[in-house]
Amino acid sequence: MSLYLLSAINPTKRVINLLHRIFAKFFWSGNRGERRKHWVAWEDICFPKKEGGVGFRTLHGVTKALFSKLWWRFRVSTDSLWITYMWNKYCKKQHPVIAGARGASHVWKKIMEMRKEVEQEIGWQIKSGNSSFWYDNWTRKGALYLTNEEDIEVQMCINNGEWDKEKLCELVSEEVVVQIIKNIKLNVRQDEVGQPWWMLNTSGIFSVKSAFEIVRDRKPQQDWLENIWLQEIPFKIIFFPIEGRKWENCNGGQSKKYEGIASFKMLLL
Structure with missing residues (x-):
């Protein structure tokens, strides 16, 4: 089975459970394929060893990780025909972070579901300051759009390569301003656009493996x-x-x- 299909068709829970049943029959069967007792449920096997499993991955978790990759590509890429089409269809009037899924395709609905889990892991390097002040996670602490939904760019709060404290105070609380000035050092480069950064990898590059770790089910470690x-x-x-x-x-x-x-x-x- 080609795993990439899981990010294109979004199979139902019933289909995935049937596939799990096939995996379990193969795993517990003997050399000749005869039927054997299943000592542990397949769902319990699909956990790391410290959590009582074997280290297998459920297709439910893999599907979530692959759709997380689609969200990452949608947020950071600009040279894809698919992204251009989806942007014009669903995000033409709204920023992707607050776009809805009503009446959308099953693929977009699944992408929106994963947005809630992985968007906060996408940080933005400021560079020229073209990142969205409210919707992009340039503070590395989460987006600020819950405070305000007026879309402006980060560069509106930068003056001569330094943070404009007065402008920041007009937009967010003093506590947030202190955190921004203290923790976010500016290195303004007018010739470079803001770059996304996958915060779960030191390289900043998205990987399905790291996405799987944040979307999978968990059990207490022993x-x-x-x-x-x-x-x-x-x-x-x-x-x-x-x-x-x-x-x-x-x-x-x-x-x-x-x-x-x-x-x-x-x-x-």
């Missing part, structure tokens, strides 16, 4: 789970202590049916 991954123990047997821990937590350690599994977990520790 250090003991890393200790059970031993090369000498068959892979599928390792799930026994994980299941034993679940039943301990659910039944207060009183379940006789799973007492052996819980004891096996203690031996591994």
Whole structure:
């Protein structure tokens, strides 16, 4: 299956769950493909080892990460026919950060859903100051548009290469002004437009892997789970202590049916 299709068709939860069922049958089957018991639900496997999984990724999370990439491209690219078309259709009268999805295609609706989760991770380097003062995250603390929706550029608050404190005070609170002047050093370059920066990577370049980490489901980390991954123990047997821990937590350690599994977990520790 080509994963890029997940960013083009936005499959329903039912379709993804059917695919997960196929993955699970393959994972738990024997050498000849015979049917075997599924010791752990596929959804529980798809977590990092410290969270009680194997490290697989759910297609739900992968789909979200791929649509996050579409939002990144839409926000930062200007040389794409697709972006030009989507911009003219949905953002001609509004900034993308506040554009709506009513009556839109299923792809745009999914992109808008991911906007809520990843937009705050896109920072903007000021450069010539052409970034939107209210809607672009040039402060690296989040966009300021909740305060005001009048669209102006950052360069309106710069005077001779320095922050214009009086102008800033007209727009935002004094506390925000202090943070801007203290933390954001200007290096104005009139010949360069503001550049986007993916704040989850030191290189500033977007990656689906880093996006997946912020959109995936999570469980509390438990250090003991890393200790059970031993090369000498068959892979599928390792799930026994994980299941034993679940039943301990659910039944207060009183379940006789799973007492052996819980004891096996203690031996591994």
